[in-house]
Amino acid sequence: MKVSNFNDNEFARIRNTEIQKRKENFVKYLENNDLESSCHLAKFRLDDFHEYYGRGRENSEYYAKVTQILMDKYLAQRRLSKTIEESVETVGIKMEYLNRWLKRSKYADFKDENLKVTVKLILDGFRRKKPMGEIERISGMKEDAIRRSVLLGQKGDEMFKPLSDFYESEILPAKLDKFLQANETKSVRKALESADLTKEEMLAYYELGKNGDERFEEFYREFFSIKKGTYVYHIDKGKSHKIAMRESFLTPEEYDECRDELEKLLRLIKFNIVLEALRNDKTSNVMASKAGCSVDDIYDWYFRGGDGEDGYVEFYEAFHKGYVKPNIVPIQKKLDSENVNIDNLIRSNKDIFTRKDFDIWLKHGLIKIGVVHLDKDDEDEDEDDEKKTKKIHLNISGPKSSRTSLGRKKSEISEEELKRQILGN
Structure with a gap:
């Protein structure tokens, strides 16, 4: 085989x-x-x-x-x-x-x-102009990754620059405008949602504007103003500095930069609340309660304005004409009468002024007990209000020590000098 x-x-x-x-x-x-x-x-x-x-x-x-x-x-x-x-x-x-x-x-x-x-x-x-959901589906990228890609292009990554160029010129302007408008009625976080922006996106373009990019300078200015207003709003509502900073998106550097401005804004809000309560015939303790401050704060502002300190003069003038002056003149009349009972005087006028007011007026020489008899001419309500204000302004202006000097005993100061200091004559 x-x-x-x-x-x-x-x-x-x-x-x-x-x-x-x-x-x-x-x-x-x-x-x-x-x-x-x-x-x-x-x-x-x-x-x-x-x-x-x-x-x-x-x-x-x-x-x-x-x-x-x-x-x-x-x-x-x-x-x-x-x-x-x-x-x-x-x-x-x-x-x-x-x-x-x-x-x-x-x-x-x-x-x-x-x-x-x-x-x-x-x-x-x-x-x-496809919806974001459709862009996600076709591209295979999640929305947050798409947004990050745009930001990478904005930072100079050549691969993603076509995205950022188109986004910044054709899509972003309308979103930023919508965001700014939404801030008028919503919190910053809610405004971001309304405008379909992320915090990272918004802050990236905010920084560009801050650093001089002309395309976003106006957005920077407007949102910086919103930041400050939001901070003031939360502080005025009794929130802590930490919460106000978080909700306003203010940075520590920005806060330091505009601290004086923020404090001034807060003061103005309190000024307006106090004066609004004054127009409604409220006493100083009610005014302070509504403004979230103390009566001492109100008088601190008052005396600063009387001393001519910038930012306080208008408050001084309004508070003096609306509250202090209408009270101290009739009070002084009663104090000049014989056998006046201070406690009864305060108690009978409790709807007009408080003991705290009385003590402050007395301490700073705006009223005197049993010393000065006002002349009829000085009490005439037809006298020019502006001149009266100026006289009283002179009475309390200058160093704080000059105001306390009004508290000296009668034996240490003449009656004519007392009249001059009280009436400004």
């Missing part, structure tokens, strides 16, 4: 040759056909291909060629505005292959090209 020379090694060689030929044919077919059709033409089962490719033999030339073709096919589908899932399905690959390509450093070129396609899809969505 003749023995065949065909052995296992020969069989393996022939088999490997056949497989290699199929692989070469598969690569040729894959360039112009889908994955399933290419497998069929090359006499591969699709499952066999996935079993082989899934093992990731990345060092083989065949694997590298197949990978490049599949990557190109995937990117081509994405350029047609298909979603990631649709592109994967159309090409016939598995999501794990795509994840592998994006994670491995050896595929950096694919990763860069994929990112370029993604940016183009986002930009196309911006231009077509």
Whole structure:
């Protein structure tokens, strides 16, 4: 019997040759056909291909060629505005292959090209004014990642600069305007939601304006003003400095920069509350309660204004004409009468002034007990109010020690001098 020379090694060689030929044919077919059709033409089962490719033999030339073709096919589908899932399905690959390509450093070129396609899809969505949800779906990027991409472009990243350029010229201006308008009735955080802005976005463009970018200088000025107003609002409502800073978005540096202005704004608010209560015939303790300050604070402002200190003069004039002057003249008359009972005097006028007022007026020499008798001419209400105010202003102006000097005993000061200091004559 003749023995065949065909052995296992020969069989393996022939088999490997056949497989290699199929692989070469598969690569040729894959360039112009889908994955399933290419497998069929090359006499591969699709499952066999996935079993082989899934093992990731990345060092083989065949694997590298197949990978490049599949990557190109995937990117081509994405350029047609298909979603990631649709592109994967159309090409016939598995999501794990795509994840592998994006994670491995050896595929950096694919990763860069994929990112370029993604940016183009986002930009196309911006231009077509598509809803953010639709842009997310097509690009495969979450909204916060899209916003971060825009900020990267704004900071000079060339990959994302087309996004930031279009966003800043065509989309952002309307959002910033809406944000500023919303601040008129809403908190800063609610205004951000209304304008579809993130805190990071808004502050990034605020800083650009602060640093001299002409496109955003007006936004910077307007929002800085809102910041200050918001801080004052929360402090006026009794909130702590920490809470007011947080809600207003003021930075510590900005607070230090405008501290005097903020304090002045707070004072003006309290001034107006006090004077509004005064117009409603309230006593000083009620005024202080409504303004969230003390009676001592009110008189501190009053005497500062009397001394001519900037920012307090108008309050002094209004408070003097509306509260102090109408009370001290009739009170002084009663004090000048014999056997006046101070407690009864205060008690009978409790709806007009308080003991605290009386003590302060007495301490600062605005009234005297049993010393000065006012002349009829000096009490005449037809006398020019402005001149009276000026006289009283002179009475309390100057160093605080000059006001307390009115409290000396009668034996230490003449009656004429007392009249002059009280009436300004």
